[in-house]
Amino acid sequence: MAVSKAGPEVHGAPSGAAALTAPPRPVVPEIAPAPVLANNPPNQTNYYIGSEPVSASTTHSVSGWLVDKVAPPLISGLIISAIVSVIIARAMERYRGERDHVNRAADALRSQLLALQKATTAYWLSSYDSEKSALQEAEIEFLLQDIAGLASACGAELWQNQAGEGPQLVAELAEQATGPDFGTKTRISDRKRATAVTRVAARFTGRLTSGRREYFNRHKAGWFASRARLASKAWRGMRRK
Amino acid sequence: MTTLQVAREFSPYLGGRYRDDGPWSGEQFRDEMLRPRLLEAIQQHATLHINFDGVAGMPPSFLEEAFGGLLRTVPGLELKTLNERLKLDAEDPELWPFLKLAQKFMEHQAERPH
Numbered sequence: 001m002a003v004s005k006a007g008p009e010v011h012g013a014p015s016g017a018a019a020l021t022a023p024p025r026p027v028v029p030e031i032a033p034a035p036v037l038a039n040n041p042p043n044q045t046n047y048y049i050g051s052e053p054v055s056a057s058t059t060h061s062v063s064g065w066l067v068d069k070v071a072p073p074l075i076s077g078l079i080i081s082a083i084v085s086v087i088i089a090r091a092m093e094r095y096r097g098e099r100d101h102v103n104r105a106a107d108a109l110r111s112q113l114l115a116l117q118k119a120t121t122a123y124w125l126s127s128y129d130s131e132k133s134a135l136q137e138a139e140i141e142f143l144l145q146d147i148a149g150l151a152s153a154c155g156a157e158l159w160q161n162q163a164g165e166g167p168q169l170v171a172e173l174a175e176q177a178t179g180p181d182f183g184t185k186t187r188i189s190d191r192k193r194a195t196a197v198t199r200v201a202a203r204f205t206g207r208l209t210s211g212r213r214e215y216f217n218r219h220k221a222g223w224f225a226s227r228a229r230l231a232s233k234a235w236r237g238m239r240r241k
Numbered sequence: 242m243t244t245l246q247v248a249r250e251f252s253p254y255l256g257g258r259y260r261d262d263g264p265w266s267g268e269q270f271r272d273e274m275l276r277p278r279l280l281e282a283i284q285q286h287a288t289l290h291i292n293f294d295g296v297a298g299m300p301p302s303f304l305e306e307a308f309g310g311l312l313r314t315v316p317g318l319e320l321k322t323l324n325e326r327l328k329l330d331a332e333d334p335e336l337w338p339f340l341k342l343a344q345k346f347m348e349h350q351a352e353r354p355h
Binding site for chain 2: 134137141144145148149152159162164166167168169170171174175177178179180182183184
């Protein structure tokens with residue numbers, strides 16, 4: 001805005017002699033109102049990045065920012081969480097399956113041991129019989145073979161090698177159930193052997209049960225248990241410091 | 242060292258105690274396979290390894306007649322010699338108790354009066 005001495009008084013300037021003696025006051029130009037951003041329709045929300053306003057026409061850069069900065073870690077996170085959940089689910093399924101298999105084998109083993117006790121008792125309480133003995137012998141031999149298979153399936157901890165406790169226990173059971181006279185035509189009834197089988201079978205079942213408990217305690221939740229132990233150890237170490 | 246593969250050289254389906262009980266009996270195995278091969282190994286100061294992998298099962302009566310019967314039928318054969326010259330073996334864990342059982346049958350037979 002132009003200022004003239006001869007022209008009309010400037011708003012706020014002194015008049016007459018005072019105007020001649022007094023130094024001229026500095027002219028303060030009117031401050032123009034903040035320009036309204038072009039293409040910014042009324043009621044349009046203004047966006048800011050830092051202190052800089054962003055017009056509606058430039059909001060496409062916000063979506064670009066989202067695509068550049070937010071989406072990649074979000075997608076990576078989703079992929080990682082999906083993979084981890086699949087791995088955890090598989091580990092849990094495997095553990096559950098193994099446990100079910102061992103439990104089913106243990107149940108079958110118990111019923112076969114019971115059948116063996118009955119068969120051996122009946123066999124050893126009578127002397128050789130040309131008609132019955134062959135059938136009884138075949139049944140006892142089948143049961144012993146089945147028991148060996150089931151015991152090796154549900155007592156992995158006892159079945160590490162040939163000299164392991166599991167094979168020894170089954171061998172002892174088989175020895176009590178059969179003996180040197182088993183299957184001979186000169187066999188006579190043997191009450192001691194008939195009762196010994198029950199005793200050995202009871203000891204065998206007890207040992208298998210405790211072996212199975214030890215095995216599951218050691219392998220409980222496998223990976224998770226080992227990580228929990230490590231975390232607990234680290235936590236104790238930090239607290240000591 | 243010589244090896245006798247029972248499943249391949251004799252049968253994968255081991256039978257009963259006597260020949261009368263059917264084929265592949267312990268008596269047949271002892272007379273046709275075990276005794277000649279063991280005596281040969283003893284003469285050569287070698288060890289006879291008997292491998293049972295591949296058999297469907299090891300019936301106790303078969304084992305008693307084959308291994309316990311070895312001490313009954315070979316005069317002068319001692320348990321000590323058998324322990325030195327005869328080794329029973331199997332990779333299959335289900336057969337391990339029966340290897341031990343065969344050993345026990347030999348021990349029982351050695352303790353029995355002839």
